[in-house]
Amino acid sequence: NIKCHDLKHQIRQFRSQGMIDEESLSEMEHIIDAYDCNMKTGDSTLDIILTEKSLLCNRKNIKFTCIANGFELSFMNPCDLYALFGNAVDNAIEAVENVEDPEKKYIGLTVRLVGKFYSVHLQNYTREKVSFENGLPQTGKPDKNNHGYGVKSMQMLVKKYGGVVIALTLDESGIPETPEGRLAVAKKIVETAATYGIPKRDIVVDALNAETKE
Numbered sequence: 001n002i003k004c005h006d007l008k009h010q011i012r013q014f015r016s017q018g019m020i021d022e023e024s025l026s027e028m029e030h031i032i033d034a035y036d037c038n039m040k041t042g043d044s045t046l047d048i049i050l051t052e053k054s055l056l057c058n059r060k061n062i063k064f065t066c067i068a069n070g071f072e073l074s075f076m077n078p079c080d081l082y083a084l085f086g087n088a089v090d091n092a093i094e095a096v097e098n099v100e101d102p103e104k105k106y107i108g109l110t111v112r113l114v115g116k117f118y119s120v121h122l123q124n125y126t127r128e129k130v131s132f133e134n135g136l137p138q139t140g141k142p143d144k145n146n147h148g149y150g151v152k153s154m155q156m157l158v159k160k161y162g163g164v165v166i167a168l169t170l171d172e173s174g175i176p177e178t179p180e181g182r183l184a185v186a187k188k189i190v191e192t193a194a195t196y197g198i199p200k201r202d203i204v205v206d207a208l209n210a211e212t213k214e
Contacts, residue, residue, distance in 0.1 A: 038051050038054075039051045039054060039066060039068070041068040041069065041070035041071075041111070042069060042070040042071035042073075043070030043071065043073040043074065043081075045073075045078040045081045045082070046068065046070040046073060046081055046085065046111075047070070049081065049082055049085050049086055049089075050066055050068065050085065050089075050109075053085075053086075053089040053090075053093070054066070056093060057093060057107065060093065060097060060105075061102070061105060062093060062096050062097070062105045062106070062107060063105060063106045063107070064106075064107045064109070065106075065107070065108050065109070066108075066109045066110075066111075067109075067110050067111070067112070068109065068110070068111035068112075069111060069112050069113055070111065072113055072118070073118065075161070076161065080157055080160070080161075083153050083154070083157060084120070084153075084154055084157050085120075087153055087154055088109075088120070088122050088154065089107065089109065089122070092107045092122055092124040093107065095124055095125070095126035095127075095128070096124050096125060096126070098126070098127045098128065099125050099126065099127050100127070101125075104125040105125075106124065106125065107122070107123070107124045108121075108122070108123045108124070109121070109122050110122075117163070117164065118163075152196070155193070155196050155198070156196055158198060158202070159196055159197045159198045159202075162202070163202070164202050164203070164204055165189075165193055165198060165202060165203045165204070166204050166206060167186060167189040167190075167193075167203055167204065167205045167206065168206050168208060169182035169183075169185040169186050169189075169205065169206070169207050169208055175208050179207070182207050182208070186205045186207070189203065189205070190203055
């Protein structure tokens with residue numbers, strides 16, 4: 001937001017000149033940050049969810065960029081929207097919090113309409129190695145009985161709204177080097193998705209490419 005950027009610049013000038021006391025300047029910065037985090041996606045529920053997450057990222061010094069078109073999301077129940085986006089962004093925040101490099105404390109979210117489908121793309125850094133089981137990322141928390149439901153919840157929402165799962169042929173060892181290995185991972189993903197009622201026709205497999213050593 002250009003206006004917020006300009007106001008922050010003016011506050012830095014006031015601070016350097018000692019024109020206003022620090023408490024007042026800090027309060028002004030807090031108000032501007034809250035305004036700067038305000039999301040306008042076209043869907044009121046998504047606005048609330050992403051504004052809340054943006055403010056949380058701001059407090060944790062995490063850069064959160066979001067390009068979201070929510071004008072056609074009225075078909076989704078507000079609770080389902082919160083389950084989908086709340087779980088996704090919370091997981092990203094938890095991962096980025098442990099990243100030491102300030103440049104990598106970053107979360108990027110893109111929500112766009114592609115044909116008749118909504119595409120949701122979320123990216124972030126993580127310090128921990130991501131482990132997979134049957135094609136699904138697993139929680140890194142010790143208490144696995146009470147954690148790890150977020151991804152499963154998102155997968156169930158795919159089934160509920162007739163969405164498509166984009167499956168990456170990764171497992172705990174990374175990308176299998178052979179086509180046979182990647183096919184085996186893909187089969188596991190399809191089998192796991194079936195337990196959630198997601199048919200094969202609703203799964204798009206991205207076989208990726210293993211890195212080759214020269």
